[in-house]
Amino acid sequence: MASTFEYHPQPTLITWAETKMRETYPGFVFARDARAIGHARDGELVAVVVYDRWSENDCMVHVVSDGSRxxxxxxxxxxxMAYPFRQLGFTRxxxxxxxxxxxxxRFSQRFGWRLEGYLRKAxxxxxxxxxxxxxxSECRWLPEAAETFRSDEISGIEGWQRAQDVLSRSRRTSNGQVSAIRAGSGSEYRPRRTQAG
Structure with a gap:
């Protein structure tokens, strides 16, 4: 199974991701400044990461897949991760x-994202x-990554307990037990090693 990373045509990648998003959120559109990187298997897109809403040192990241594992x-x-952090030089x-x-x-936590807040009814x-x-500095997908802060350092954020409750519900395993992963504290998850190409 040949695996490639796609950078062009941008409209095709963004349209594919929007179409997948609309399956859950009808009418969904990315911001006009969106850029994307796709992952294709045997010439068919299986995932696209979209970056939009750019600022000087940050952007929004959306990960969209075909639902396969x-x-x-x-x-x-x-x-x-190299695109925003290395190529663009973003700090976050x-x-x-x-x-x-x-x-x-579940994916967000396992990937290494840190919970920073809860937006009510947004x-x-x-x-x-x-x-x-x-x-x-927290991105474990880059060689120079290092663990920096823990979620307890931001426990004063309004809605934090609600966010913790939501994450706790999302960490239930197939047999109904809650995993040991704490919100925002990183995890022991290590993805399977597969090779592109």
């Missing part, structure tokens, strides 16, 4: 995840959104 590889994670990136999207909440269905951030 095979799209996430170490190589794709490195490419997706930001993501928002619906409290209703338990799969994305989602398209009136649900809350969990705000995640990642600093360059």
């Amino acid at each position: 095979s799209w996430m590889t170490r190589s794709f994670a490195v490419v997706a 990136i930001t993501a928002m995840v619906s409290e209703l999207n338990e799969e994305s909440l 989602g398209p269905k009136g649900e809350g959104l969990l705000l995640f951030g990642m600093l360059k």
Whole structure:
């Protein structure tokens, strides 16, 4: 199975990601400044990371997949994180995840995102959104990454307990037990090693 990373055409990558997002959120569109990197298997897109809402040292990151489990590889994670952190020189990136999207909440934690806040009734269905951030120094997908802070350091954020409750619900395993991963504290997750190409 040939695996490639796609950078062009940008409209195709962004449209693919918007179409997938609209399956859950009808009418969803990325900001006009969106840029994307795709992951294709045998010529078919299986995932796209979209970056939009740029500021001087930050942007929003959206990870969209075809729903399969095979799209996430170490190589794709490195490419997706190298773009904002190495190529653009950003110090941080930001993501928002619906409290209703338990799969994305689990993925965000396992990937290394840190919970930074809870936005009440900010989602398209009136649900809350969990705000995640990642600093360059925390990004384990880059060789120079190092662990820096713990979630307890930001425990005063309004809505923190609600966000913790949502994450706790999202960490239930198939047998109903809650995993030992704490919100924002990192995890012991290590993705399977697969090679692109």
